[in-house]
Amino acid sequence: MGSTTDKIKGMANEAAGNVKQAVGKVIGNENLEAEGVLQERKGEAQQAIGKAKDAIKKGVDSV
Template sequence: MGSTSDKIKGMANEAAGNVKQAVGKAVGNPSLEVEGAVQERKGEAQQTLGKAKDAVKKGVDSV
């Protein structure tokens, strides 16, 4: 997977996780809140991976 797709999927997972957390809190469903938090962290990790791939690519391109 390329760096851009990692970052896009990460942003989508992070947004979906935030929505799940809000809905879980609103309806009093702690498991949905936790599921949302996990998905948000997954999204953050995907974005970090995409940024790392960009950094590596820039380093290789400058050699």
Template sequence: MSSTSDKVKGVTNEVAGNVKQGVGKVTGDEKLRAEGVVQEKKGEVQKAVGDTKDAVKKATQ
């Protein structure tokens, strides 16, 4: 997977996670809110992987 696709998937997961958290908070659904937190963190990790791939690529050029 390329660094760009990692970053895009990361942002997508962060946004989806934030939406789930918001809906869970408004509806009182703690399970959905917790799922949103996990998905947001997954997105943050995916973005970090993409950033790391970019850094490695730049360092080896």
């Protein structure tokens, strides 16, 4: 997967996680809220991977 794809998927997972958290909080569903937290963390990790890939590519390209 490319760095841009990782970052886009990460943003989507982070956004979906935030929505799940909010909905879970509103309806009092702790499981949905917890699932949202996990999905948000997954999204953050995906974005970090995308940024790391960018940094590596820049390092390789500058050699």
